[in-house]
C-alpha cells in the first residue's frame with residue numbers, strides 16, 4: 001500500500017510538539033511509513049492565548065481543544081494529539097478518542113526543594129492548579145500559593161530567580177521535554193495526580209474508519225482503560241481539569257484499582273476513597289463517585305458552586 005498523506009493537529013507549545021512527534025514516530029514505526037507522510041500542524045488554542053488569567057477563572061469550556069476540534073471537523077487535519085489531562089470529559093459526538101500512548105510517570109514533581117517537609121514556614125509555591133494548591137495546603141496550611149503560568153522554562157526560571165520557594169509540575173511533561181533531572185517526584189500516596197495525568201491521547205473523526213484503524217495499532221490498552229475510568233469519575237463528579245480532584249487508576253492483578261480524592265480549594269477539607277473491580281465493570285467510576293459524594297456532601301456543594 002502506498003503511504004497516506006496525513007495531517008496531525010497539535011498545540012504549538014514545546015511539550016505539545018514533542019508529544020506530536022511521539023505520535024508520528026509511533027504511527028510510522030507501527031505501519032512502516034516514512035515520517036514525511038505525516039505533517040504536524042500546530043494550532044493555537046484559547047488556552048495558549050490567555051496567559052495572565054487563572055485558567056479556572058476564564059470559565060470557558062474546551063480551552064485546549066476547541067480549535068483542534070474545529071480543524072478535525074472541517075478536515076483541515078486528520079487526527080489530533082492532546083495531553084489527556086486537558087481534554088474535557090464531554091466531547092463532540094463526531095470526535096473519538098482513538099488511541100493513547102503508553103502512560104508516562106504519573107507523579108507530580110516538586111521543584112526548588114528536596115521535599116515538601118523541608119520547605120520553610122510560610123513558603124510560597126507557584127502553581128495554577130487548584131488541585132495542587134489544595135493538596136499542598138492540606139499538608140502544609142502555612143504555605144502561600146501564587147498563580148504560576150507559562151511554559152516549563154519560564155516556570156523553572158522563576159523558581160531559580162527566587163520569585164517563589166518552589167513549584168510543582170507533572171513529571172511526564174518534564175521528562176518529555178528532556179528534563180528528567182528537574183525536581184523530585186512526589187509519590188502518589190503523598191500527592192495523587194490529576195485524572196489522566198501523564199497520558200497522551202489521539203483523537204480522530206468518529207466516522208473516519210481508515211484513520212481509526214491506523215490509530216488502533218498504536219493504542220496502549222491499559223493506559224486507555226485506566227484513563228477512561230479516571231475521566232468517567234471526573235464526569236460523574238461533574239468536575240473538570242480545574243477542579244480540586246485527584247484520581248489514579250492502575251491495573252493490578254488484572255483488576256482496575258482506582259484511588260480518588262476531593263478537596264476544598266484551601267485544603268481545609270478532603271475526602272479520599274478507592275475501588276477495585278474487573279476491567280469490564282463499567283460501574284467503577286460511578287460507584288466511587290457516589291461513595292465520595294455521600295461521604296462529603298459539603299465538599300460536593302463547593303465543587304458544584306465553583
Ligand SMILES: NCc1[nH]cc(CCC(=O)O)c1CC(=O)O
Pocket residue numbers: 083084085086168169170171172173196197198199200
Ligand atoms: N495542565 C497543563 C498540563 N497538561 C499536561 C501537562 C503535563 C503532561 C501530562 O500530564 O501528560 C501539563 C503541565 C503540568 O501539569 O505540569
